[in-house]
Amino acid sequence: MNYYLYIIYSASLDQYYVGSSANLEDRLFRHNNSGSKATKKAKDWTLKYTETFATRAQAVRREQEIKKKKSRKYIESLISPVG
Template sequence: MPYYLYIIYSETLDKYYVGQTEDLDRRLSEHLAGISTYTSKAKDWTLKYTESFDSREAAFRREQEIKRKKSRKYIEWLISK
C-alpha cells in the first residue's frame, strides 16, 4: 500500500500544512472536519501537492525534510513544478 506526503493550503489562513498518510481522502476529510488541532482553525483546506512512497518511513522522512527547510518559497516551488 502506498503512503503519501501531501501539502494542503488554506486561503483563509494563507498557510500551508505538510503531512503524510496512507489514505489521502480520509486525511483531507479529517482536516476539513477540524479533527487536526493545527488545521481546525480553517475549513477551506485544499490539496495542492502529493508524492507517493513505498513505506510510511520514507513518506515521514520526506515530510521532515520539507518541514526542516521552514521555507514557504520551497513549498510554493514544489507546488509549481
C-alpha cells in the first residue's frame, strides 16, 4: 500500500493545506465535505501536489517537514512547474 503526502488549495480562502493519507480521493472528498476541522471553512479544495511513499511514517515525516517550514513560498515552489 502506498501513502501520500498531499497539498491542497482553496481559492476562496487563498490557503494551502498539507496532509498525508493512504487514500487521496477519499481524503479530498472529506476535506470538501466538512470532514476535517482544519479545512471545513471551504468547500473548494483542489489537489495541487503529491508525493508517494512506501510507509505511513515516511509520508507523515515529510508532511511535518513541510509544515515545520511554515512557508507559503516553499509550498508554492513545490507545486509550481519547473522550467
